Amino acid sequence: MPTPKPDTTTDLILIRHGETAWNRELRFQGHADVPLNDIGHEQARRLGLRLAGETVVQHILSSDLMRAQQTAAPAASQLSLPVVTSAGLREQFFGVVEGMRSDEIQSLHPRAWEEWLEFREDHAMPEGETAREFHTRIIAALGSIAAAHKGQHLIVVTHGGVLDMVWRTARGLSLSGPRQSDIPNAGFNRIRIADAARPDDIEIVEWADTRHLADLPPQPTYDQTRHLKNKD
Numbered sequence: 001m002p003t004p005k006p007d008t009t010t011d012l013i014l015i016r017h018g019e020t021a022w023n024r025e026l027r028f029q030g031h032a033d034v035p036l037n038d039i040g041h042e043q044a045r046r047l048g049l050r051l052a053g054e055t056v057v058q059h060i061l062s063s064d065l066m067r068a069q070q071t072a073a074p075a076a077s078q079l080s081l082p083v084v085t086s087a088g089l090r091e092q093f094f095g096v097v098e099g100m101r102s103d104e105i106q107s108l109h110p111r112a113w114e115e116w117l118e119f120r121e122d123h124a125m126p127e128g129e130t131a132r133e134f135h136t137r138i139i140a141a142l143g144s145i146a147a148a149h150k151g152q153h154l155i156v157v158t159h160g161g162v163l164d165m166v167w168r169t170a171r172g173l174s175l176s177g178p179r180q181s182d183i184p185n186a187g188f189n190r191i192r193i194a195d196a197a198r199p200d201d202i203e204i205v206e207w208a209d210t211r212h213l214a215d216l217p218p219q220p221t222y223d224q225t226r227h228l229k230n231k232d
């Protein structure tokens, strides 16, 4: 009888962290280390209860930023697993505009804002990371994770921009421009990487499921410029 091939697939439950005050105020957050607000903590608690059912999960990974670690904590406690952090899973770096709303960027850095609206892959906010650099970092991080965890099931807590890059890569879209998928705080997404050598070959299994967040306040939403206004 032929020996069965080893399972090289890595299954990831991908989570965007819970809400922060800056998310609600539509401020560019990037690498700024902003904690969860009360809604974010409640989202993380509910997420933890939902993830308690994912007993097949062997490891929990997280961005090293506080909002991601705080979101991972209740799930880690439910599943009795440690949280392993990595700076490679951080949000896109927005340089000097971190902490600003779009109207503030527009008045303090008008050229950078105009360029932002051109949606070029090689554009960065002043001193920040371009979409292309960010994409390269995220695909490398996914490749390392998949190589280290072949045949395993993981929870990975990260950021909106990271999920956006995953969606664009899986769907073959440009790396810049208005987001074309829902990326709610503390939403549940499931992806699969079949081969660690090809981490950009991503299968999306489930996306943006928020049934565990029912009855919580509506989330801040972005228009096509991402941070211009609350649509609610």
Ligand SMILES: O=C(O)[C@@H](CO)OP(=O)(O)O
Residues within 6 Å of the ligand: 016, 017, 023, 027, 028, 029, 030, 031, 091, 158, 159, 160, 161
């Ligand atoms: O940096 C930000 O403002 C947002 C963009 O999506 O990311 P995060 O998911 O960390 O709130």
